[in-house]
Amino acid sequence: MVVAYSDLQQDIRNGVREVCARFDLEYWRKSHEENLYPTEFVKAMSDAGWLGALIPEEYGGAGLGFTEGAIILEEVNRSGGNANQVHAQMYTMGALLRHGSEEQKQKYLPQIASGDLRLQTFAVTEPDAGTDTTKLTTYAVKKGDKYIINGQKIFISRFNNTDLMLLLARTTPLDQVQKKTHGISLFLIDTREVGDGIEATKIPTMLGGDTNQLFFNDLEVSEDCLIGEEGRGLYCVMDGMVAERLLVSGSALGNGKWFIDQAVKYGNSRVVFDRPITQNQGVQFPIAQAYMELRAAEALMYEAAAKFDAQDPTAGADANMAKYLASDAAYHAAEACMQTFGGYAAANEYHVNRKWMQARMMKIAPISSNLVLSYVGQHVLKMPRSY
Template identity: 55%
Template sequence: MSVAPLDQESLDAIRDGVRSVCQNYSAEYWRGIDEQQGFPDAFVTELTEAGWLAAMIPEAFGGSGLGLAEASVILEEVNRCGGNAGFVHGQMYNMATLLKHGSETQKAEILPRLASGELRLQSMAVTEPTAGTDTTQIKTTAIKRGDKYVINGQKVWISRVQHSDLMILLARTTPLAEVARKSEGMSIFLVDLHQAIDNGMSVQPISNMVGHETNELFFDELELPEESLIGEEGKGFRYILDGLNAERTLIAAECIGDGRWFIDKARHYAGERVVFGRPIGQNQGVQFPIAEAHIEVEAADLMRWQACQAFDAGQPAGASANMAKYLAAKASWEAANVCLQTHGGFGFATEYDVERKFRETRLYQVAPISTNLILSYVAEHLLDLPRSF
């Protein structure tokens, strides 16, 4: 697939707009959020009020009607400015599921309120402790009783529940033993978190190395109205893939933003740090790794645009989204290592922010899908090799 040219002027305008918000939140601000394992509520609120989180919402519902390409630039720029888009990216890809498969009533009721900032849709509950990335093996059930679905089960690594009003939930509505294919019989629901928490759903925060607000969820006879079902019952796995392809592409953009932050940080330090009477960036042993990291980030960026193009054109985007995420996560992690090495001991000092961003970008080698699972996907679906698991 060739990559269609994008309107560079429009993308530059988006970058400038996002940067104008980000410049109000210094490195000290993000350092403080990290130290407290807090949530950047002021930043999220301002980004929302500026309309950036409504980028993919159609204009008819109060949004900008932009595509995944433009949304990816928004999140890339947050990370490139030294922030952490992981606190806001959920609304972008969760909306993809609602936009494609929600009813007209659901969209009319929810999308305008998301666009205005009245509501936040930052959480998606798919992963379970025993299933991991083998989503077809989830054990959380949704049993229809009268005009309600009753939810029982457990989820883990579910982010931003404390700062979200709504959550996308994947649960099994037909037992695994009763379906022809294991990907069938799952459905997705829109959960009102204010009604659910302490009323059949409990939340246990998980402390972690990147301060990422994430949790374990427990469901015990949680009742959901039947109108909370998104799309048709039993087709939830297929529906959720649309959101996951958007998620992987957006994460790729964030990693590209991280990679460019690391490279800029490294090259400036290498140009200013003088040892043995010359800037360390004059040494090939320092400058070559920085140059190599730059090349890798730029290459990953091309795959990001290919994934965006496929998604926005309504074409199958699984392969390009997975490969974009793989390449970008790998490139940002390599750039992080180069940046830390360039700074030497100062790279470990919190005041330089390298160690914070180092930890943040490391996450994307593991989540939202591990690099090994992407390699398995490519081997099976693109290279026609035997399934490895």
């Protein structure tokens, strides 16, 4: 597949670049160092319609596909920003779109598309379950027309900067289900109404931003919060996880391109031993290699996104592989850039260290590279399950 940007995709790039240009590297450095959520940036992206871009037109969005979604996030990261602060809404709304009732869709999607409601939080990870989501123990008990929720989540992003949260919780104990993927339900919760039912404690991380541990203390929510069928929640978010892999691939590509731009520009102008440092093969070749890896990852990402938009069942495998390759290529670009900057990479004013941290974490979250390898080994190549 040849990567050729359509006129629409080029227009999208230009439009997103125009918004990003209003938020310079210093804005992002301050947000990172002072742990400030980039509220103004998120609002500007919402106002320009980019965060509702994937919502169908009938619900007030632009009805764009996932290739375009990935491009939007790529441009945010390519500008030196942090797409993680805005990406969740783009993939979480898919669960609501595909599995919500018409009443739920009418109630939320137009407001999400207009930016009046933020759906920026997806609470899955738990301290004792880790990557094995089937072991999650946050529990929702049905009482009359309500669910009472108790439990704990960890590393939950943007909780203090969202209006809505998607939550996965068990509604049938693990030892009472036929398949361990059964008995987990999906809830859409209005975080503005939870009161003391959820206690959030901030987790300072190397990425800055708004990461939290959540404690659910007899949180009462209406049965109307359930998305899809009770006990089938994991199936409701499966498509969303493929979408997430695609969008994160776009973000990783944006980071990678930023590093290549910076490394070439700085390396060509930095003269040591009477010549630009990029004239040395030891500096030049890792940059060239990372660039080629990025191009290859981009081609697979486009193919995966096109398949996903066409509802091709092989999209999931390709999206996982694209995420693996894009995050790896971006990390190699980050390493090459850091090495090119030498000691200056350590100075915050060059932003390389901040972006390096983003690139490194993409090999772990939202899905770690090992788990993609095991998926490909088992499901694509039909080798025994490795765990």
